[in-house]
Amino acid sequence: MQTGDRIDRGSPLPMYHQLKQLLVKDIERRRLQPGDRILGDHELCSRYDVSRTVVRQALAELENEGVIERVKGRGTFVAHPKIAEGLVQSLTGLFEDVAARGGHLRSEVRRLEVVPADDAVAADLAIPTRTPVIHLERLRFVNDEPWVWTVTHIPESIAPGLVGEDLTDRSLYEVLESSYGVRLVRGVRSVEAAVANAAQARLLGIRRGDPVLALRSVSLGESERPVESFLALHRGDRSRFQVELNRAADRRAGTPLLLVTS
Known part of the structure; x- marks a missing residue:
């Protein structure tokens, strides 16, 4: 020495x-x-x-x-470097967050089809139950390592050709904006700790019971109508979420950026 x-x-x-x-x-x-x-x-x-x-x-x-x-x-x-995803300060997707840090995101589309909205999806998207929605499941890889599994729902009426799109190396948000004129302007996101079940562990390359971060989001378009809801299960050992907080000059004005509930 x-x-x-x-x-x-x-x-x-x-x-x-x-x-x-x-x-x-x-x-x-x-x-x-x-x-x-x-x-x-x-x-x-x-x-x-x-x-x-x-x-x-x-x-x-x-x-x-x-x-x-x-x-x-x-x-x-x-340690493997963790990808930081913006939680509330900007409405970006994982594709943009990874690219901004010099990484490469690839998506393996596991399911892409039109299905009738169940009660939960209908409530998120403010549409009647059984309205046709696009159901998109993706296993997403950062630099060829499984990182996050996502389930996304979008009303079919706002992106009728989406089921024919190749989303392997493209941002869903970019496709919605460039091909369908749908621009997401704000949303509500929440994150909570969870543990992987057997199926999730196999997808993410971790062990059953390992920690995952469950990110839920509903995004709204320019018409102030919900256009996307998703659940994303991130590997707990590869992801972190960063939040930008501001203290209003008048504490009575505005709404809290982050609400934690039990």
């Missing part, structure tokens, strides 16, 4: 903070990639001659910062 790779016990910096810096430096120097294993707790204690408490605090902070991920029973690994 080089001199600069040791804990400086005379430094005013806490040992766990020094260890964090050393681990990040080691990952960069060795050019480790997402999914590569790093040393475990006991190995780090031995290598850097520190207590397990120091190691655990350093690893916990690195995990919170998205540098590493710890998998029970398997070890500690360099």
Whole structure:
């Protein structure tokens, strides 16, 4: 071990903070990639001659910062970067969010057909039950890794030719706007924690019971009528949602940007 790779016990910096810096430096120097294993707790204690408490605090902070991920029973690994999706500050789709960060999104269309709206879909879209709607199911890959499974419903009357569109490498929102003149202007989104069932786990390449983020959305067009509703199940280890909050000058004016309910 080089001199600069040791804990400086005379430094005013806490040992766990020094260890964090050393681990990040080691990952960069060795050019480790997402999914590569790093040393475990006991190995780090031995290598850097520190207590397990120091190691655990350093690893916990690195995990919170998205540098590493710890998998029970398997070890500690360099984390895959998480795609940040805007939750309320802008009405964008995952396609735009991934592209803005230099990634590539590909969709595997599992189902695309016209079906009668059930009660729940009809309520979301403010249409009578059994009105024809387009049912779109997609397994979406970011840089060829399964990332999110989505189920989208759109009234057939606003995009009658959508069932014939190729959505493999195209943004649904861009298709709606360019081909059907439908522009989404605002929406309501909510996100909640859930766990993957067996079928969802197989689709997303995770284990049954692993965490997923369930994003629900209803989007409105320029006529202020709902034009899209969807449910998206995001892998919890690959996604995060960011929210931009503003405090109104007059607290009595306006509506809250984020409402959390139990």
